[in-house]
Amino acid sequence: xxxxxxxxIESNLQQKGGVEGVFVKEKTExxxxxxxxDIKTEHAAKxxxxxxxxxxxxxxxxxxxxLTETDGAASIIAEEIKNMVGDxxxxxxxxxxxxxxxxxxxxxxxxDGVLATRHLKKDFLENIGLIGLKSVAVLSPGVLxxxxxxxxEIIKSVAKTAKPDVVIAVDALASADNxxxxxxxxxxxxxxxxGSGIGxxxxxxxxxxxxxxxxxxxxxxxxDFHTENRSFIVTMREIDLLTNRAAxxxxxxxxxxxxxxxxxxxxxxxx
Numbered sequence: 001x002x003x004x005x006x007x008x009i010e011s012n013l014q015q016k017g018g019v020e021g022v023f024v025k026e027k028t029e030x031x032x033x034x035x036x037x038d039i040k041t042e043h044a045a046k047x048x049x050x051x052x053x054x055x056x057x058x059x060x061x062x063x064x065x066x067l068t069e070t071d072g073a074a075s076i077i078a079e080e081i082k083n084m085v086g087d088x089x090x091x092x093x094x095x096x097x098x099x100x101x102x103x104x105x106x107x108x109x110x111x112d113g114v115l116a117t118r119h120l121k122k123d124f125l126e127n128i129g130l131i132g133l134k135s136v137a138v139l140s141p142g143v144l145x146x147x148x149x150x151x152x153e154i155i156k157s158v159a160k161t162a163k164p165d166v167v168i169a170v171d172a173l174a175s176a177d178n179x180x181x182x183x184x185x186x187x188x189x190x191x192x193x194x195g196s197g198i199g200x201x202x203x204x205x206x207x208x209x210x211x212x213x214x215x216x217x218x219x220x221x222x223x224d225f226h227t228e229n230r231s232f233i234v235t236m237r238e239i240d241l242l243t244n245r246a247a248x249x250x251x252x253x254x255x256x257x258x259x260x261x262x263x264x265x266x267x268x269x270x271x
Contacts, residue, residue: 003176003224008037008055011048033059053190064242078256090135092164096171103221106172108140113251132261137162168215175220182242192216219246
């Protein structure tokens with residue numbers, strides 16, 4: 001039995017000898033290894049238990065230990081986000097997860113660091129010299145046990161009002177390899193199924209459910225671990241530090257990607 005994982009790169013490695021319809025490319029930028037897994041067919045998607053689409057994995061170093069140069073790594077991730085999102089005028093960033101559970105708080109913490117601009121009027125932006133600012137709305141929908149509503153129900157309702165061109169969902173991920181906890185960032189154009197990595201699958205947040213392109217971004221904060229008779233979900237001792245630093249990394253990447261017309265130093269001063 002394979003360990004559960006949200007990472008396409010791991011799902012592919014679990015299939016010895018590879019899978020027809022899966023294409024893998026690797027490159028390195030400024031010391032960061034970037035692996036792209038393209039799942040092209042439904043047969044391949046079924047074998048890997050993933051959706052058809054593109055999954056980009058960044059090996060960024062030990063985030064919790066502060067070994068990742070945040071702005072440098074964020075810039076590399078931002079470029080891939082821009083490539084995946086394409087042209088847009090407005091975006092809705094979703095922080096998925098439970099802010100009261102540290103290993104699941106990455107989404108809400110990242111959302112806290114994303115610059116929300118949808119409410120800013122054109123004349124105000126002209127007066128402060130930020131006319132190039134794009135429209136971004138930010139939402140943390142909470143979890144079913146607290147709200148009584150699936151996250152996708154809340155997102156769908158908000159999207160009807162905000163009318164974004166694209167939704168970007170940020171969530172904590174599960175890995176099959178504890179060495180990837182806090183070392184890997186995954187970006188995909190397939191949306192997410194909250195809780196799927198730990199066997200608590202909720203209704204998916206995807207183009208199928210929202211009728212909008214959905215980009216997913218996350219960092220593994222837990223791993224699936226098996227002994228002879230029992231299975232566990234484990235995390236690292238420094239999970240609070242990891243969550244905070246990973247949220248900083250992802251929020252910087254999102255701000256850089258979503259506000260390409262604003263100088264980086266100005267952008268960082270605004271958040």
